[in-house]
Amino acid sequence: MKSTMALFISAALAACSTAGCSGQADSIQQEIRKHRMGTLTIRTRPGATVKVTQIQHEFWFGTAISSRMFGGRADPEDKKKYLEVLKANFNSAAPANAIKWGRTEKKRGQVNYQDADRMLKWCSENGFRTRGQCVFWAKEKAVPSWVRKLDDKALRKALESRVTDLLSHFRGQISEYDVNNEMIHGEYFAKRLGEGIRKDMFLWCRAADPKAVLCVNDFEVLTGDKLDEYEKNIEALLKAGAPVGGIGLQGHFQGWQRESVDPKKVKRVLDRLARFGLPIKITEFDTYTDDEKARTKQLVDLYRTCFAHPAVDGISMWGFWEGDHWRKAKGALWKKDWTPTPAAKAYHDLVYRQWWTKWEGKANAEGVCQVRVFFGRHLITADGTQTTIQLSKEERSKTVTID
16 A cells, blocks of 8 residues: 555646646647657667666756855755755756855955855766856845945946856856846846946856856746746847847746646746747746645646746756755755655656656667657666767757667
8 A cells, every 4th residue: 555645746746637637737748758758779689688777867957056065064964965865856056146246256356166166066076067046136135235336337347357257267167157137127237337238248258158058037927927028128138139048937936826836827938938949947946835735736737847848948946955945844845854745756756757768678680679768868788788878859869889
């Protein structure tokens, strides 16, 4: 007999069907197979036993991470468990605060990247891809006090210096940045220096790190009524010639109905933003509720809807452990004592069971087998001989020969 927790998880995962929308669930599964899977053709000895095991997703399943867990400020046991859970459940990360201007340059000219350096070193050693959140923050209260005191000429010089120093320092370590966070909610730099500064920020970033993906990022687009405004903001940047390379959507959902995850609204937002032809990421996902069943359902709805959408490249939680989460127990997936919540188990079930390639079979009389796999890196074994291969969304299919 299943445990009470297992039954709870199963019920949450099946919530769409029990609500009378099994057709929608089937449609999502079809879209996932269409947009997230390709074909590996394996050529080997006729009759050989072939195994295909996924190692990592191409899709970003990420989280924000805390700087205190990478230095000497955390309890050693919590730090050990934090890194274990992080590595076992995610493949990408964003330093939650460690590269923000107010953290790296508290006093003018005194730049310190030590926290971020430690975090990115761990990410590199463990195969994690990384986001930079953020180069600038457009809301006045988020601008360092010493910056606000500068005259306009000195302010512009300080902005360019910040870009050049930050992106040069992390070149090759951080693959994408939120350039000017929350522009539809903050206009500090534009009010001081004119609308053109928004384009200049992107151009400075492009010059400092030509390979980095430069993103916009904002909130109340998935959860509120700011979609029209966000579209206009992106259009204006692109028209001005800003090298915008990605669209970020914050996803801080509430427990009450108006701001809970509505799959239809999420899809509608994604469909409209997809017209720009830019990759989309959910950059800061969490839900604020102590209703475990509601939280689990919201997570499943959000992840399924976004994973099924071809324009989305990743989803990142804004933290995962109650002991270091801005919403504490009502937002975290792992409790203070490291007990996984039902939402944590549902998340792991989606990513590492339902959406994870694990196949075994025999090559046919010509020594060939074709396997449908999720995009990412895979280990292929044919009669004991092993090789790894990466299949990307752009490739769709690939042939590998194992003698």
